[in-house]
Amino acid sequence: MHKIVGKFAVLLIILGCCFAVQGQQALITMKDSARVSTEIKTISDNLLIVKEGALSLNLIAVVQFQTQDKKVVDLALIENLLKENIVVYIGQEKFVKEKEAISTPDTTRQSITQVVNPALVNKPLEPTIQKSEAESEEDGTITEDYNEINDVSLHLGLGLGLDYGGVGGRLTFIPGDAEKTSVGIFVAAGYALNGLGFNAGLNLRLGQQRLVPTISAMYGYNGVIKVIGASQYDKTYYGPSVAVGFENKTRNSDDNYIHLELVIPFRSASFQNDIKALQNNPGIDISAPSPVLVSIGYHFKI
Secondary structure, three states: OHHHHHHHHHHHHHHHHHOOOOEEEEEEEEOOOOOOEEEEEEEEEEEEEOOOOOEEEHHHHEEEEEOOHHOOOOOOHHHHHOOOEEEEEEOOOOOOOOEEEOOOOOOOOOOOOOOOOOOOOOEEOOOOOOOHHHHHHHHOOOOOOOHHOOOOOEEEEEEEHHOOOOEEEEEEEOOOOOOOEEEEEEEEEEEEOEEEEEEEEEEEOOOOOOOOOEEEEEEEEEEEOOOOHHHOOOOEEEEEEEEEEEEOOOOOOOOEEEEEEEEEEEEOHHHHHHHHEEEEEEEEOOOOOOOOOEEEEEEHHH
């Protein structure tokens, strides 16, 4: 009877421990810049126990808890992370431990650091995570800017099509991480039979695989009439256009890619009327414009 009661008590203790450990959803940035989105359980020895297994504390640079409520985050867990020189965020708020003032420089990191009660000093989010020169040399790495997702990628493309100004170039600004789904803003200029052609618009990139689908919308030149020997009829027309296509990244670099699109121009009534007038002119031989155009170009990061 006593053995049964003892086993039942042990079972209750184990179940209680399981329910007591509530996971904290967090984004973990490693010192090699890799990121892991997971659920943090607890800290054991020199390991951070997560839903999928365990991570060495020595390899972790930043832990950002995916909540704005500081009350739901375990205070003891944060203290242990800070003791390991890990930068902690709760939402967008940064937490650091306070260090004692040292009268002389200490390059051996023998200074005594202690967590002030209630252990945390709340500071506004800084653009970069700064470390002392001694810490950087010892770690052999520099922690990557936490807000790198706010960087802007700039790509230059050379090609043929409406979104290259005819035959010309296209400059695309991509805010955020260019390897993920993002909206780019582009401007283009080139030679369009009658002179300078230009376009500007938005480009939606869907995903981060090697073959990236794209959807574009632009405004600029989308029609040209060129009559050889009768330049009085030459004219460039402007209006909106849309396009669908894909980016095919090169094998040597994910920053370089070939962009192929099918473009549908919404040409003005003036263009349609001028084309019909020329087609009805027996002295002029002119072909009907295609309702769908092809655009192709090679892009690289600058």
